[in-house]
Amino acid sequence: MPKITCTRLIAWDALHRIPGHEGICRAFHGHRYSAEITCAADALDGVGRVVDFSVIKKKVGGWIDTNWDHTAILMRGDPDPAVKAVCDSNARYGRPVYMMDVPPTAENIAAELFRIATDLLREDGVSVQRVRVWETPNCYADVTG
Numbered sequence: 552m553p554k555i556t557c558t559r560l561i562a563w564d565a566l567h568r569i570p571g572h573e574g575i576c577r578a579f580h581g582h583r584y585s586a587e588i589t590c591a592a593d594a595l596d597g598v599g600r601v602v603d604f605s606v607i608k609k610k611v612g613g614w615i616d617t618n619w620d621h622t623a624i625l626m627r628g629d630p631d632p633a634v635k636a637v638c639d640s641n642a643r644y645g646r647p648v649y650m651m652d653v654p655p656t657a658e659n660i661a662a663e664l665f666r667i668a669t670d671l672l673r674e675d676g677v678s679v680q681r682v683r684v685w686e687t688p689n690c691y692a693d694v695t696g
């Protein structure tokens with residue numbers, strides 16, 4: 552039987568840097584990230600949907616708006632002395648800084664979002680099949696279930 556999925560695009564803006572990168576990506580810089588969240592369910596609902604697109608927007612997009620949009624996504628323990636200033640500045644404007652245990656590459660951000668979206672959509676009977684995170688118009692990383 553063919554597998555049916557549906558995909559919602561969600562975008563956000565954030566600052567990051569990649570500690571240990573050999574080139575310019577170790578400098579603080581920003582991205583307009585976009586994520587494709589691909590979902591599947593055991594069966595389509597009575598209306599013919601895997602899940603309403605608005606549910607993905609509300610749950611996953613809501614989480615992104617709170618935690619990642621207009622924030623910095625950084626690595627916990629990043630030794631760059633400017634990290635404290637970024638944290639202090641964002642706190643002043645009511646925005647968090649999201650700390651990851653691993654460098655905030657497109658791959659690691661996609662893996663984090665895959666875990667988060669899976670948790671958020673579980674109660675809707677939805678399983679996340681793939682998260683694709685576009686870091687630039689040319690570069691993306693995929694995590695699949």
Ligand SMILES: Nc1nc2c(c(=O)[nH]1)N=C([C@H](O)[C@H](O)COP(=O)(O)OP(=O)(O)OP(=O)(O)O)CN2
Binds near residue numbers: 656690
């Ligand atoms: N495998 C990965 N490689 C790189 C990552 C990453 O997350 N995973 N990240 C970066 C930089 O942070 C940056 O986002 C990518 O920069 P760049 O290669 O310059 O990408 P562009 O699309 O801007 O390319 P241009 O050719 O400059 O237009 C680096 N590598």
